Amino acid sequence: MRSEKQPDGQPAAEATPRSFIEEARRTQIIDCAIDTIAEVGYAGASLSRIAQRAGISKGVISYHFAGKDELIEQVVVHIYAVGGEFMWNSQLKDASGPVDQLRAYISANIEFIATHRKQIAVVTEILMSFRDKQGRPKYDVAAEEPVFAPLIELLRGGQEAGAFRTFDVRVMALAIRRLIDGTAGELLAHPDTDVSAYIDAAVDLFHHATRK
Numbered sequence: 001m002r003s004e005k006q007p008d009g010q011p012a013a014e015a016t017p018r019s020f021i022e023e024a025r026r027t028q029i030i031d032c033a034i035d036t037i038a039e040v041g042y043a044g045a046s047l048s049r050i051a052q053r054a055g056i057s058k059g060v061i062s063y064h065f066a067g068k069d070e071l072i073e074q075v076v077v078h079i080y081a082v083g084g085e086f087m088w089n090s091q092l093k094d095a096s097g098p099v100d101q102l103r104a105y106i107s108a109n110i111e112f113i114a115t116h117r118k119q120i121a122v123v124t125e126i127l128m129s130f131r132d133k134q135g136r137p138k139y140d141v142a143a144e145e146p147v148f149a150p151l152i153e154l155l156r157g158g159q160e161a162g163a164f165r166t167f168d169v170r171v172m173a174l175a176i177r178r179l180i181d182g183t184a185g186e187l188l189a190h191p192d193t194d195v196s197a198y199i200d201a202a203v204d205l206f207h208h209a210t211r212k
Contacts, residue, residue, distance in 0.1 A: 022064070025060070025064060026064050026065075026074070027078075028054055029050065029054055029056075029060075029061055029064060029065070029071065030071070030074055030075055030078050032050050032053045032054040033045060033050050033071055033072070033075050034075060034078075034079070034118070034119060034122050035053060035118075036049055036050045036053050037075075037122045037125060037126070038118045038121060038122050041125065042072075042125050042126055042129040042130070043129065046068075047061050047062070047067075047068055047071070050071075069130075069138075072126055072130055073138075075122070075123070075126065076123055076126055076127075076139070079116075079119045079120075079122070079123045080123075082116070082119065083109075083112050083116070083119075086108070086111075086112050086115075086116070087105075087108035087109060087111075087112055088108075090108050090111060090112075091104040091107055091108040091111075092104050092105065092108055097161075097163065098154065098155075098157060098158030098161055098163040098164060099158070099163050099164075099207070099211075101154055101158075102154060102155070102158065102206065102207075102210065103203050103207070105151065105154065105176075106176065106179075106180065106199070106202050106203050106206060107199050107202075107203055109180045109183075110180060110183050110195070110198065110199050110202060111195070111199065113180070113183045113184050113187065114183075114187060114195045117184075117187065117188075120184045121184070121188070124184055126139075127139045144177075147177065148170075148173050148174075148177065151173045151176060151177065152169050152170060152173045155167075155169040155172055155173060155210070156169050158210070162212065163212065164210045164211065164212060165210065165211065165212050167209075167210065172206075172209065172210065175206075175209075176206055179202055179205075179206075180202075183198070186198075
């Protein structure tokens, strides 16, 4: 089994770089894990079931991942990375100035949710169901901080530049994120939602909430 940790659980001094073939296999396994969770749910997505979908043995998964927990963690990392790349390339890289950047942030987030509904459903189920050996959620409120940080920085920078009015940046960031995060459930309950109109309404709401 491939491992990047020493027997005592500490990171190895130097991890062997993965080959292109190994990276491709890991990506295939992660994609099959996403499909399996989408089909049978987190609890039903055993390594054997994921391996069957991938057309490989369970041992191949064990070679690339230490166990189901590591595989699930990498599923979350993968979905967030895909989301970040999508949002950057679709809108964020071309946004200039705090007002336009906030518009792009809200719009790109919602657009990703609308166009990647399976991945969003899977990561939502993982965040709700994934627990450690003590039964505690693996992704608690503290795990959201890396998501909040760039938005808080954007809002604070907009205030310092005179583009936004004075407000509590954390409260505003919380309101923005909760609207974005609630979009997945809204689209699930109302699949025929006009996404463009939804985005326009969300952008308009926070433009009025933050404008000077």
